[in-house]
Amino acid sequence: MQLIINNRVYTDNSNEADENSVFVVSKQNEKFKDSAILNGCKEIITANELKNHLDMSSIKVIGITGTNGKTTTAAAIYSILLDLGYKVALQGTRGFFINDERVEDYSLTTPVQLGNFAHIQKAMQNGCTFFVMEVSSHAIEQKRIEGLEFALKIHTNITRDHLDYHKTIEEYIRVKNSFFDDDCKKLINKDDKIVKYNSKNGFAYSLDEPSTYKVTAYSFKNGTHVMFSHFGEMHSFSSTMMGIFNVYNLMAAVAAVHITTQKPLDEICEALEGFAGVSGRMETVCSNPLAIVDFAHTPDGMKEVLQSFNEKEIICVFGAGGDRDKLKRPLMGQIAANFAKHIIVTSDNPRNEDPDLIIEDILSGIKNHPSVLVEINRKEAIKKAMEMANENSVVLVLGKGDEATQIIYDKKFPFSDKEEILKHIKAE
């Protein structure tokens, strides 16, 4: 990865370092420092020192972490800020966007150090005054965000994910919480009992606990309608997005924009109404039969989605990614069994694992359920679900959202849950 500032090349790869370039050393590449020196490199700086080389004073960086809801909350903030007339960049799981245009496709949720600086530089070159970014737990642990100064850090929730990487839930929680131990402004979900943070410059939002941005009432009749109080004053917003979890995401987004712009809350709430949600997150693909695609790929994410449809007969199609946390699989099975009338267990992105064994892990969590089907081929699984559907049902296809491929070993094959669903729409 290279970054060019004032005609100087900065690289994080020792093989690209030479007498004319600067080697940016980080936790991930410090083992290659000697090889950079051997290649003739004379200037070695830390990622933290990069901020002295790139003037970022014209842009406010907003960072969002949490197990679920980062992409949705980030997209809502981006949409509100654009609607309010700001120039904004957005970086996350779905790629890199500047002023409503996709500049890069799906990649890491949080790039490596030089990648973040390169994107911020590009955002500034395009006149952006805000840079909204998702911050993954991998990024915190690997110090990919080293050297960035945040105007606001946001916490959505901490449940479980990525234990393949962090090994224990305690370590995962410690890593997530470490994002909030400094003095910078932070916005915390007060209903989450797990989060620990430095209360200096702390703001909070919540549905249950007292907080700075406190949801006092909500209803889901003809859309989502939310009332909240801010220091005794009442405000409200509406949205087409479904589910209590989206009330959290939207409340966080409104509060974040308020904290970072100081615009009147009512103006921010009005701007939010133009936000239609994120592709592949609780996205209704067709209404006859009702079929929804969602990116839920953790036990908590699945629970949140499934319990939003308790008046429907749920037909749930899902799998679990290979080379990822194995222990979440039976828990995902158990959640499906608790809420769904029909379960179809299939493949997600098997990567380097045997899909049959992933499915076995999921099945071990499903006890005594009357309707469980195993269909390893995801296309066939979706087809079967659509054939089972009726006017009282909802087909929920979970785990891949708007991903455009299925990853088998290290190969990516074109695959879209949405397109598969659309092949089986019933005639009106």
Ligand SMILES: CC(=O)N[C@H]1[C@@H](OP(=O)(O)OP(=O)(O)OC[C@H]2O[C@@H](n3ccc(=O)[nH]c3=O)[C@H](O)[C@@H]2O)O[C@H](CO)[C@@H](O)[C@@H]1O[C@H](C)C(=O)N[C@@H](C)C(=O)N[C@H](CCC(=O)O)C(=O)O
């Ligand atoms: C497990 C994991 O996170 N691995 C990351 C890690 O890999 P690594 O330590 O093996 O990297 P490496 O190949 O040794 O290279 C490290 C550094 O050394 C440098 N290098 C390398 C070779 C050499 O001869 N000389 C040299 O200088 C490279 O330029 C690089 O800067 O560091 C690399 C870059 O520093 C990352 O690209 C890589 O992410 C891999 C691709 C990955 O798939 N990560 C996933 C799991 C991830 O981070 N996912 C989260 C998901 C979060 C979510 O949405 O929930 C994400 O943020 O996307």
Ligand SMILES: Nc1ncnc2c1ncn2[C@@H]1O[C@H](COP(=O)(O)OP(=O)(O)OP(=O)(O)O)[C@@H](O)[C@H]1O
């Ligand atoms: N606030 C929330 N609380 C719990 N579950 C949520 C919340 N927001 C979204 N979800 C569920 O999690 C899924 C992923 O949401 P989103 O993409 O916004 O999260 P993310 O944190 O960016 O995930 P990832 O780390 O995989 O990129 C959604 O499709 C939904 O099922």
Ligand SMILES: N[C@H](CCC[C@H](N)C(=O)O)C(=O)O
């Ligand atoms: N950012 C998450 C997304 C998981 C999506 C799911 N489809 C999978 O492949 O496990 C990860 O890389 O773990």
Ligand SMILES: [Mg+2]
């Ligand atoms: Mg994301």
